[in-house]
Amino acid sequence: MRNVQYREALREAMQEEMRTDDRIFLMGEEVAEYNGAYKVSQGMVEEFGARRIIDSPISETGFAGLGVGAAMYGLRPIIEFMSWSFCLVAADQIINNAPKMLYMSGGQFGCPAVFRGNNGAGGQLGSTHSWCVESMFSSVPGLKLAVPSTPRDAKGMLKAAIRDEDPVFYLESERMLGMGARGDKDFSRYLANGKWAPPTFEEDDNFVIDFGKADIKKAGADCTIVTAGRPVHFALEAAEQLEKEGIDIEVIDVRTYRPLDIETIVNSVRKTNYCVVVDQSWPFASVASEIASQVYERCFDDLDNSIIRVNNDDVPAPYNRTMEQEMLPNARKIIEAVRNVTYNA
Amino acid sequence: MNEATLLLSKKSEKTFMSSAAQDKAQANQIAPELSNDKLIDMLKSMMQIRRFEERTMQSYMQQKIGGFCHIYIGQEAVAVGSISALKSDDPIVGAYRDHGFALARGMDPKYAMAEMFGKVTGCSKGKGGSMHFFDKEHHMYGGHAIVGGQCPLGTGLAFASQYEKKDNVTLCYLGDGAVNQGAFHEAMNLAAIWNLPIIFVLENNSYSMGTHINRGTAMANDLRAKAEAYGMRYAECDGLDVLDVYTTFKREVDKTRNAKNPQWERGMIPSYKREGEANGPCFMNVKTYRYKGHSMSDPQKYRAKEEVEAKQELDPINRLVNLLIEKNISTQDQIDEFDKAAKAEAQAAVKYANESPDMPQEELFTDIYVNPYGPYKKGELPEMLKGKDLGE
Numbered sequence: 001m002r003n004v005q006y007r008e009a010l011r012e013a014m015q016e017e018m019r020t021d022d023r024i025f026l027m028g029e030e031v032a033e034y035n036g037a038y039k040v041s042q043g044m045v046e047e048f049g050a051r052r053i054i055d056s057p058i059s060e061t062g063f064a065g066l067g068v069g070a071a072m073y074g075l076r077p078i079i080e081f082m083s084w085s086f087c088l089v090a091a092d093q094i095i096n097n098a099p100k101m102l103y104m105s106g107g108q109f110g111c112p113a114v115f116r117g118n119n120g121a122g123g124q125l126g127s128t129h130s131w132c133v134e135s136m137f138s139s140v141p142g143l144k145l146a147v148p149s150t151p152r153d154a155k156g157m158l159k160a161a162i163r164d165e166d167p168v169f170y171l172e173s174e175r176m177l178g179m180g181a182r183g184d185k186d187f188s189r190y191l192a193n194g195k196w197a198p199p200t201f202e203e204d205d206n207f208v209i210d211f212g213k214a215d216i217k218k219a220g221a222d223c224t225i226v227t228a229g230r231p232v233h234f235a236l237e238a239a240e241q242l243e244k245e246g247i248d249i250e251v252i253d254v255r256t257y258r259p260l261d262i263e264t265i266v267n268s269v270r271k272t273n274y275c276v277v278v279d280q281s282w283p284f285a286s287v288a289s290e291i292a293s294q295v296y297e298r299c300f301d302d303l304d305n306s307i308i309r310v311n312n313d314d315v316p317a318p319y320n321r322t323m324e325q326e327m328l329p330n331a332r333k334i335i336e337a338v339r340n341v342t343y344n345a
Numbered sequence: 346m347n348e349a350t351l352l353l354s355k356k357s358e359k360t361f362m363s364s365a366a367q368d369k370a371q372a373n374q375i376a377p378e379l380s381n382d383k384l385i386d387m388l389k390s391m392m393q394i395r396r397f398e399e400r401t402m403q404s405y406m407q408q409k410i411g412g413f414c415h416i417y418i419g420q421e422a423v424a425v426g427s428i429s430a431l432k433s434d435d436p437i438v439g440a441y442r443d444h445g446f447a448l449a450r451g452m453d454p455k456y457a458m459a460e461m462f463g464k465v466t467g468c469s470k471g472k473g474g475s476m477h478f479f480d481k482e483h484h485m486y487g488g489h490a491i492v493g494g495q496c497p498l499g500t501g502l503a504f505a506s507q508y509e510k511k512d513n514v515t516l517c518y519l520g521d522g523a524v525n526q527g528a529f530h531e532a533m534n535l536a537a538i539w540n541l542p543i544i545f546v547l548e549n550n551s552y553s554m555g556t557h558i559n560r561g562t563a564m565a566n567d568l569r570a571k572a573e574a575y576g577m578r579y580a581e582c583d584g585l586d587v588l589d590v591y592t593t594f595k596r597e598v599d600k601t602r603n604a605k606n607p608q609w610e611r612g613m614i615p616s617y618k619r620e621g622e623a624n625g626p627c628f629m630n631v632k633t634y635r636y637k638g639h640s641m642s643d644p645q646k647y648r649a650k651e652e653v654e655a656k657q658e659l660d661p662i663n664r665l666v667n668l669l670i671e672k673n674i675s676t677q678d679q680i681d682e683f684d685k686a687a688k689a690e691a692q693a694a695v696k697y698a699n700e701s702p703d704m705p706q707e708e709l710f711t712d713i714y715v716n717p718y719g720p721y722k723k724g725e726l727p728e729m730l731k732g733k734d735l736g737e
Binding site: 025033045049050051054056057059061062063064065066067068069070071072073074075089092093096097101102103104105106107108109110112141142144164165166211212259 | 436438467468469470471472473477479480481486487489491494496497498499500501502503504505506508509527528531532534535538606608609610611613711712713714715716718719721724725726727730
């Protein structure tokens with residue numbers, strides 16, 4: 001098995017799809033001559049040329065909207081936001097135009113575009129650059145929203161996103177780009193324990209992870225943790241610690257918030273009878289709130305305690321390094337939540 | 346004043362006629378490439394829009410139409426003149442005052458009216474309404490209701506045709522209010538740096554809702570500056586004169602058609618001239634006027650009645666009628682017949698809309714995803730497109 005970094009997995013997904021479909025192009029800030037602000041698109045302009053790998057000016061409304069128009073015409077744009085924090089200035093294009101075009105046109109014009117980029121705290125970037133957009137955007141019908149947590153998922157899900165006929169918001173994480181599928185410290189612990197799902201990396205060009213299918217990243221009997229994206233790793237870290245305390249956690253990576261695989265979550269909660277939802281956006285009206293609500297609706301009689309949500313603290317992201325870590329839904333908070341919810345506090 | 350311009354009120358049975366006022370209007374040179382048939386087609390198209398819009402207003406007053414409804418009366422020459430200069434597969438996209446360019450592009454009025462009635466037979470199946478007409482068959486990429494929001498979409502259409510190495514030109518219509526939106530400026534910049542085959546068509550009717558352009562737009566007296574700022578070609582024409590619109594567009598569309606992206610060549614650092622590229626995008630200032638309010642709910646307190654009346658003296662339809670009669674291309678009797686046909690068509694559109702079935706409950710959950718999941722379902726194409734070859 002190759003040790004493929006998360007950023008390389010994203011690149012491979014785009015390269016493989018672009019080789020078979022000329023309608024796909026990549027546009028964004030610094031994607032071509034700079035080789036990608038985060039090296040995701042490194043070397044792609046060499047392979048595909050300046051017609052298909054396009055440096056845009058810093059003009060998110062312009063190039064995000066261009067992507068929507070090009071998709072209406074019949075192309076398959078991949079629009080890279082250097083950070084999802086920067087998409088806010090393009091809100092009209094990405095949440096008004098992209099997801100509603102099909103409906104407003106009575107089914108005539110869809111928007112098969114992928115909008116992708118880094119989501120969440122990068123590392124002491126302060127509040128304007130640390131947005132987690134999943135809670136805001138996953139409430140909009142017409143779009144699909146994916147939050148991949150591993151290199152394998154990043155590749156398989158991005159290929160699915162590119163092939164999808166609908167607009168996909170693809171939320172990556174600057175903090176995960178260097179994460180490897182093997183040998184990386186973030187992954188070594190999964191391999192150390194046979195019970196945990198080992199990371200694999202498919203070599204098949206047609207390996208695609210369909211949307212709306214949650215992945216049980218670690219099976220367990222005592223408590224369900226529902227999460228996605230970078231917090232999956234916080235949850236696994238917590239699970240490792242809790243295992244030492246004799247609490248066997250099931251970590252469900254929902255992978256896509258829209259569509260949401262509520263069935264897998266419900267089946268898990270019916271088994272464990274306890275549930276913690278972990279989400280890196282703010283708590284008020286968050287995806288964690290939504291998932292908790294849906295679990296309550298379906299599993300009220302199965303739950304042996306209230307659901308606890310672990311979110312970012314309800315504050316703007318601070319610059320201070322320690323406080324930034326403190327603000328995130330980190331392992332310490334998850335461990336506390338699990339102890340509380342399972343009456344082990 | 347000419348009574349023909351009051352057709353929307355009780356006097357709507359008046360015909361379009363030549364008048365002394367119009368005789369004073371600038372005499373038109375008929376463009377050499379315009380056949381008599383094409384001139385007559387342009388007249389019929391403008392009459393179709395005018396009579397359709399009168400019925401739209403009437404239906405709105407009868408509460409058959411809801412929401413915001415923006416009437417195109419007065420601006421007919423802009424849509425008709427510009428679209429007459431296009432190839433049939435050139436994309437167009439615009440703002441919410443979209444009835445005119447939808448009809449001029451070839452949409453059957455009955456589907457347009459049914460849309461405003463919220464009927465499932467409407468062009469957007471009753472999901473879009475007056476501000477969101479779409480017509481895939483006629484390469485009409487929509488009316489868009491957020492001011493300026495269509496400008497990046499227009500660049501996307503132009504980008505896509507250039508990417509596909511097709512020789513299309515995109516017309517992106519916008520009102521003068523959109524010039525102050527960031528989306529407009531970002532779109533202009535992208536069109537310039539990539540030399541996209543697009544014409545930004547400013548339908549400059551002097552008012553963004555009730556705010557006069559000089560009150561809201563810096564340098565409104567010299568809009569060429571907006572184009573120069575992006576090294577883009579600038580042109581202007583009289584939007585109340587369909588022949589001027591047509592000839593100006595014909596010239597500029599031809600120049601725009603083969604716009605090539607210099608940056609396809611790696612390492613190419615573009616340079617710019619204030620006057621733009623001969624084969625590149627264009628910013629077209631079309632000076633027009635709307636005779637009705639911004640929308641149906643506009644009491645028009647911001648402008649004098651005399652101002653409207655003065656512009657009505659220049660009615661674009663009457664001007665073309667005058668010319669056709671003067672040049673013996675048509676007779677008053679023929680023109681009366683065209684008008685009768687336009688009225689009948691508008692009336693038939695209302696009848697069709699009235700008699701069409703309402704948007705059914707199950708349509709609420711269709712057309713949200715092409716690949717649906719959960720509660721969503723795959724939708725069918727609108728009635729208008731059934732059995733049509735959409736080139737897919």
